[in-house]
Amino acid sequence: MSQEPSLKLYNTLTRTKEDFVPIDPANVRMYVCGPTVYDFAHIGNARPVIVFDLLYRLLRHVYGESHVTYVRNITDVDDKINARALRDFPDLPLNEAIRQVTETTASQFHKDVAALGCLPPSVEPRATEHIGGMIEIIERLIARGHAYEAGGEVLFRVNSMPDYGQLSGRNLEDNIAGARVAVESHKENPADFVLWKASSENEPGWDSPWGRGRPGWHIECSAMSKELLGETFDIHGGGLDLIFPHHENEIAQSRCAHGTDMMANIWMHNGYxxxxxxxxxxxxxxxxxxxxxxxxxxxxxxxxxxxxxxxxxxxxxxxxxxxxxxxxxxxxxxxxxxxxxxxxxxxxxxxxxxxxxxxxxxxxxxxxxxxxxxxxxxxxxxxxxxxxxxxxxxxxxxxxxDSLIRQEGDEATAQKVSERLAALAAKDFTKADAIRAELLEQGIQLMDYKDPETGERKTKWEVAR
Structure with missing residues (x-):
């Protein structure tokens, strides 16, 4: 396992470029927020996938392939997914409609990112596979005084965390303004955010101590990262747009539930x-x-x-x-x-x-x-x-x-074959033979044949072995 070169990574949490020192060099752990599979991924979504694929490759080179765990989740429970399922599959039962949306979209995402040259992550959890872990974290937050039940929801109590807002660099008042939330009567503080919410008959739901419901967005990543990487891990990544509220709230939930000083040691964010x-x-x-x-x-x-x-x-x-x-x-x-x-x-x-x-x-x-x-x-x-x-x-x-130059070569070969066929049609056999010889020098062998239906002369070619 090589330790060269040494890595320096910019940490959004500290606003500095730091030497990367993994918690355990034999188990380097990275979590990156993946897609919400309600629609095809746009090119803005492609940027973090490519950036953190590059980092994944570098980490594997430095620490060894078997010593790096890269988790990139799929969010398959979300109100946008519900809306798309009801719109696109109104005649199907809701669960089946949601499955149709998420499976189709996730499959397209995998195809797209593979075409971008991205390696599959070590693990790709789905939010719906970790509902039990989410409920467990919420129960711990309530027991520790960091969350409360009100108005059919379970909410995180932001005032219970003195240093809430470290990642975004804004104080609580600024974050309240940035959240753009209505001052709802059941909230102790307008910045308190949802951990669990009740589900109607037309919404997906799971049984919980607070009734049938579904998780808030932020708790999903806290549960998946904890289950697969531990309470504290090395790197958490995503787009700049996720710093607030998503990553800020992930930190709050995870640290308060587990009593840790950090959720991830280094936070990395790609630009807009x-x-x-x-x-x-x-x-x-x-x-x-x-x-x-x-x-x-x-x-x-x-x-x-x-x-x-x-x-x-x-x-x-x-x-x-x-x-x-x-x-x-x-x-x-x-x-x-x-x-x-x-x-x-x-x-x-x-x-x-x-x-x-x-x-x-x-x-x-x-x-x-x-x-x-x-x-x-x-x-x-x-x-x-x-x-x-x-x-x-x-x-x-x-x-x-050779992908681009091979395509370039195919186009050039097709042009030469067309020129040769035109020469043969004009009985310019000297030119036709010259083109055949030129291509053979490039390792391309031509084979003439007649189309069995039209009798037209055609040519196919292959690279000579």
Missing amino acids: LQVEGRKMSKSEGNFITIHDLLETEKFGGRKWPGEVLRLAMLMTHYREPIDFSVARLEEAENRLVGWQRAARASGATPPDAATLAELADDLNFSRAATVLDAMARKANRGETSAAHCLAATLTFLGFPL
């Missing part, structure tokens, strides 16, 4: 994303899903390979805001094509140490990319070791070695 200089929203007409980019021509008039989307996301430092644009995707594609053309695989070559050192400094991918550019230049000058090292490093980073 906008599209072509504007905030992404359905009302703006620029709401784009990962599926849209991969499978349709909605953005820039074409489909975009997942590896291009991955690089476009990583080219800006993860903590900085990102402007997602067609120009940015084109820049990423051109850069990746250059790397792929220069790379040459060799199974025994490790990833480049200089690239890893840049990533170890708070995932500084932009500096790492500069190292890759320099390696590609050396490979293009004929340095075989640089070509091998570049290939190994691209693989480590989640980029395929």
